[in-house]
Amino acid sequence: MKTTRWAIGAFAVVATLGLSACGSGFSGGATKQDSSKPLTVLIGSSGAAETAAVKSAVADWSKKSGTKATVQVASDLNQQLAQGFSSGKPADVFYLSTDQLATYATNGSLLAYGDSLKNKSDFYPALVKAFTLNNKFYCAPKDFSTLQLIINTSKWQAAGLTDADIPTTWDQLSAVAKKLTSGGTTGLVMGGEYARMGAFMVQAGGNIVNSDNTKATADSAGNVTALDYIKQNLQQGSFALAADVGAGWGGEAFGKQLGAMTVEGNWIAGAMKADFPDVQYRAVPLPKGPEGAGTLQFTNCWGVAADSANTQGAQDLIAQLTSTSDQLAFAKAFGVLPSIQSAASEFRTAYPELVPFLNGVDYAKTPPTAKGSADVVADLNSKLAQLKSQDPATVLAATQKNLAPLYK
Amino acid sequence: MANASAPRRIRSGQALSGWLFTAPVLLILGVFLLVPVLMAAWVSVSDWTGRGSPFASGVNLVGGDNYARLTSGGGLAASDFGTSLKNNLWYVILVVPTQTALALGLALLVNRRVLRGRGFFRTAYYFPSVTSSVAITVLWLFLFSTTGAVNAVIAALGGSGPNWFNDPNGLFHFGAQQGPEFLTANTTLGVSWWDWLGGPSVAMTAFILLAVFTTSGTFMLLFLAALQNLSAEVEEAAEVDGAGSWQRFWRVTFPQLRPALFTVITLGLIGSWQVFDQIAVGSQGEPGKTTLTPAYLSYQNSFGQNEWGAGAAIAFILFAIIIVFTVIQRLVLTERTISNAKAQRIRRAYADAGRGPASGRRGGAS
Structure with missing residues (x-):
């Protein structure tokens, strides 16, 4: 009687372990790349205006490239990022703040793609420095304040x-x-x-x-x-x-x-x-x-997950999102400062009331x-x-x- | 039933169907409770960084490192954890007795047969318990804001209310900013003795009031159920014997409520050591970390800072604390048979008086 009970108990434990293993996948390993895989973009939005602007910019890229991309608005960005990375299925592209950079860079969750950006020299040097760790430029600055x-x-x-x-x-x-x-x-x-x-x-x-x-x-x-x-x-x-x-x-x-x-x-x-x-x-x-x-x-960047199945698509999307036209559209929609120098002169004429903030980049820490x-x-x-x-x-x-x- | 082997056969068949019927629940509990607890136990002794599976090959056993960092070492992690323990200890010390006493008082009130509109009062007192804790915390934030209703009442009474949720001063510091040298210089768990003795902050006091307000209704219900279960004969017998109402409550009713009291205090202890949602919604540990609790710190460490090992370790230490407190109160509240010597004395005293209980009978409540 006793042995049967133990046997059943042991079976139950093994079965549950097996079941949960199926769910979360206990094994690690590199993700296979596929440049047609749809992308998920996780953002922490300041409000409806920001959400709408990002959604329309991403939709434009999606139409042009033919790769499906969906924008998710996080209610708690840090928590949802952490959940994504620990489950092994993170969002492909996401907002990342400077104080979270080191955490995810050191545990290998982040793809360091910054140095391969075509417009790398166009970003303000202070912002590039903020997202550089151990001489690797991790991610493209989204905008700054x-x-x-x-x-x-x-x-x-x-x-x-x-x-x-x-x-x-x-x-x-x-x-x-x-x-x-x-x-x-x-x-x-x-x-x-x-x-x-x-x-x-x-x-x-x-x-x-x-x-x-x-x-x-x-x-x-x-x-x-x-x-x-x-x-x-x-x-x-x-x-x-x-x-x-x-x-x-x-x-x-x-x-x-x-x-x-x-x-x-x-x-x-x-x-x-x-x-x-x-x-x-x-x-x-x-x-x-x-x-x-x-x-x-203060600045955020467009982070790319190392575990993403389509890192090439993610980088293409970011190249578009950090372009002069997109950044000026974001500035118009929710008042952020463009992270690239080539957008500065147009920004100054369009938003004279925000110029003191833009000038701050010269002496900001x-x-x-x-x-x-x-x-x-x-x-x-x-x-x-x-x-x-x-x-x-x-x-x-x-x-x-x-x-x-x-x-x- | 005549033959010995028949019942055995039936029993083994029953056992199988018993297992079969409990299997779904066992499976659900296993997947959603046992496995996560075991995983958390592993995470608390590992260096998992929050990427991929904690059982992947790159994750190493670090032994008690996470626990050691929280309880010693003098770093920020240790002082945060010490602060959270201090905050929560005061919270428990003040919430559990108050809510238990209030719940019992309310239960006695609404249990009275002469009370008009009993149904209304029972519902009214129970109402805060069924309201979502997030909604009621937000309500509290409004009530206790600088210009809120509570301060308006205090002002109307001629006082001036504190800036409740922004006041980190300890209640028992009575406004003193600096303590005596021997209290401020010595520390336990990274927190100075002066701070340990300071009591809850004004902000935490608002949360204590919130907890008492929301939980006493639930516990009133438990006491009420127990009260309705008591036989009226015992009460009447005591009345016939000439016991006053005060004596009747303390000597007759209250001892019979012991099982309910045990349940209420145990649930109260567990609930108040695990306080999380009010903190997460209301204050996030501010002001001055005086409303930081271990449960919230565990969440913050894990999801905010990616310190999964420390976060899991806090959860296990919290578990141990709750177990210890429950065992202590179990020992205190346990029903004891009186010692032989004491029984002898009582018997002799009764014998001298010419009437006595049958020898060898167990004594009642001590």
Whole structure:
């Protein structure tokens, strides 16, 4: 009796293992290439406008090349990418951010196709650098964004300020922020995170990594200067953090007129048009710090999965998606900055209000890209959100301790 | 039944059909539970990077490395894990007793025969439990926003409410920003003693209230079922013996609820150690990582950072913690026969008084 029971039990375990093996495929191995295989494009969309623009661009290519391609909009891009790679059936083409690059490059999920791009030299060098790891240029930059200063022009005029008052130094920024603070409005409201405050670090000659992204420099003197400056203004009440005024991000605080200025990227244009069409605003360059102009740049690339069955088709599609005409169409649809220099002059004439963001690429720095750096930045953010009551040097020293091991 | 071999034959036939009938469930449980658990166990001791199968040839056994990185080493992984344990421990300490007491209280209220509209109250109290946790978390975000209803009520009462979901200050720090040296300098699991003692953050307190609000209805139902199962005779007998209502509850009703209490506390412990959806929807661990929980950290490690080994290891440590807590409360709540010495004493005392229970009878609740 007992043996039968064990035999049945053992059979059940083997059967279930066998069944699940059929489902997921336990074996590895290279994927056979077939240039007619349909492609899947996985994107993390900012909204309906972006989805429609990407879908129409992909459909155009599909019609021209005869290869079927479908666009999927991820609700959580990182999670869906991770699921794809672990199941061995990833999307062929996908958005990939700089902080995920190292993770997927080191485990071999990514195809390093960048060096074979025909228009490689047309991409801004800073963006190529952001997607280069161990001397391999992994993927084509899709577009980019930089941070600049956004000003509410009605509040600006109401406070008796003119174009001549647009701040070019930190002291001038503090002065206008103080003038603009009144009633329920704070002079400058920004997100309490590295991805905003980092711009001030760059202006003070710092950043939490060096420009080559090869060394952690979180505890450098410039970073302390920058955080001290922001902290001081927070304490004086002429700066505030978005969360402290009950807003989800700087743009929301700005749109609700809880802040007369904010530090945000070019994506704010879309948000203002959709949610706060009545607020008059303009973008101007961030003021220069003790070490000159500085901002942060954010970029995504078109990643290609190493396990894709049609990597040639994927690269052809990307060549089309990064072409001048497609990038200008994307800029028109959802306000991104083209990643190629040949689209710049046309962009400048078509979108003069976004020119300060485009000019930022000349002096912008990239956030850290090492594997695990997203965790360290998240930890730093949790402290920057409380900057008012924190000691900048202590916060940065802790970040340095966490970041340094990632660059060994 | 006359011959000995007949029942055996029937039984073996029954066994076969028994296996046959349970086979579909066993198979489903195997595929969706046993195999994933075994795979996760393997991932937690491997260096799998999240590409392809964890059983492929390139994946190596790394032993306890993933576990060691979480529990020692002083890195970010260890301090994150320590912080999540601290957060969740306070959550459990405050949620489980509160929800159990509240559920019992509500059950007693709606169990009263004289209460008008009992059906309405039973439904009303149970309502938060059947609402989707995502919907109710979003509702909570609105209620507890800076300018939300809760702060409006506090303001109307003359106080000023905190910025709930953005306030990382520990409840038991009472606004103090810096603790004494001996508390801040010493750390356990990468978290300073000062932080361990700080209690839940204001943000976590809002989640604690949410958990109590949503779960006490469910547990009220369990208590209510148990209460309706109690025989009225025992209660009446106690009343005849002259027990007051307070005595009747603590000495007669409450001891009889012990099985229900065990179920409620066990389910409460498991549920509150595994808190995930409220965090994922409401705060993602912010502010200041004070609402980070092991379940959410495990997800974040695996799907966000591709640290599958660490993510799986957290899940197994969490499993161990839940088992330990359940065993402890099982020991505490278990029904005990009173010791021989104590029984002797009671018998002697009764004998002296001239009346006594039959010798050798088991004692009741201690």
